[in-house]
Amino acid sequence: MTYAIRIHQPGNADALSYDDITVPAPSAQQVQIRFKAIGLNFIDCYQRSGLYPIPDLPKPLGMEGAGVIEAVGSDVTDLKVGQRVCIGAALGCYTQLGNFDQKVVIPLPDEIEFETAAAMMLKGMTAHYLLRRIYKVGKDDTILFHAAAGGVGSIATQWAKSLGATIIGTVGSQEKAELAKSQGCDHPILYREENFTDRVKELTNGEGVPVVYDSIGAATFEGSLDCLRPLGMMVTYGNATGPVPDFSPTLLAQKGSLFLTRPTLMSYVAKREDLLWAANDLFDVVKSGAVKIHINQRYDLKDTAQAHKDLEARKTTGSTILLP
Template identity: 55%
Template sequence: MIHAIRVHETGGPDVMKWEEVEIGDPGAGEARVRHTAIGLNFIDTYFRSGLYPAPAGMPFTPGNEGAGVVTAVGEGVTNVSPGDRVAYVGPLGSYAEERLVPADRLVIIPEGVDDKTAAGMMLKGMTARYLLRKTYTVTPETTLLFHAAAGGVGLIVGQWAAKLGATVIGTVGSAEKAELARANGYTHVINYRTENFVDRVREITDGKLCDVVYDSVGKDTYPGSLDCLRPLGLWVSFGQSSGPITDFNLALLGPKGSLFATRPTLFTYIASRADLEETANDLFEVVRSGDVKIQVNQEYALKDAVTAHEDLQGRKTTGTTVLVP
């Protein structure tokens, strides 16, 4: 028996319970992984609250990413072996001391990347990669706006986009977070609690506005995000930390400049093994080179996941957070 966080009914952080569970031996195509670190992400709160339904129903174990050591493999598994250090994103169920994972979702952690860094960067880092290199191809000519610049994805995007030569504008909610964003690649930082971000974007860009806006905030930044885009610009809505957008009007895109809008998810961009390997390898490379530094700013014991969720939703965290079994 091992311990895991289990959710029997959706709701606030306190619905998560620390329980003993049996996971058994790996089946065909599976590997058993003993976690050394587990990533905490805002999407975890969506499944816990019921905003996103758990694919396998109730009860379930939250968590989308982790790192650890392979302890056993099932029939037909050739890409990993017992003793390998591995990391992964998905499927749901990482808030556990050990678990079974489809082996084709595992990637080997290279030398020079520690387990906590790997656990905390897979979802956020691969999200940054697809946003900057696939959803919109960022170049030195790009001016972009990224909401929640001091968050886990935001700090990675700031560094990576700066390395690509872009003009990087970010929004934050405090003076402390503004300093953090500036230290991580942001050319301009807007404190949305004291400034109107639409007006400031106009000022910063001399009225030219942005090529692309990356928006994981949702309700509080809509439709303002659309007003930060130049004609034919792209609005990338990839989260909803302030709540879902319930009144999206497709017709708005026309008069606001024939804008484009997309709602991407990482899991589409890494659905194939080849895409997963390409995305992970790009991420590992920029981290190993030092171009992107992953800041693990908070650690919680796995059994204290309730506190971790409370702090995450209370905007008390910055950068990357990991849970340690």
């Protein structure tokens, strides 16, 4: 028997179903992976709720995981049975066994454990495009990163610190502030206790920051814009509090000729060479010790609904993994 967490229709966390499924032999271009660990991400909640619709239900959720190849299709030449691999940006990882197109399968270095890979691939490659492609963070930059103690934030703040940046980060509790600080966040802001926009202006002597990374969405969008200096870059890459409301582009002009992007990881790793570039850069910073992956929660795969509830209630920090 093979079990997977699927949705049959969009809904809240209780829409997740622990199903006994049949996994066919891989097609010519596919690789069959036996997962050892699976990652949990906010995008999973968006897909489960229907905010990001998924066609052809029922279908397993989950965008990242790590395991061992059990079978390969007839046209697969660069991957082999028994090889350690991971997935970092492909739907279907909430399963004990699954088939994936060879184009999305990433060889996993021996130095990286399965649980570590499952906890870092989607989040770490997201940090890569945020810090190295959308805005190339350097040693003279002061940046604002929302949810600095979260999955992406924990990796991105360490990575940005290794690049020499000064990091301002928002967090929801004193415990999360201490965690963020231990991971390279120079100035944690408790957003429930102080106005983050005012604090950013204070920390930058009224100038503002060149870039804001915002995965919160509706609740922080306009305040984030006000943290930017003229010609600054607003990166809204998540919707933890709901989608950003509609607005006129003239708002960007009024606030200093700002730039705005709403990226997704899938666009940045659509080409295999870009996927491998992002993955290998991530492997390098983890192997060097510049970025440490903190797995702060573990759940059995059958308890994924509870993991979703805890993630949405902001009870988690760092990375969370599911164990099949």
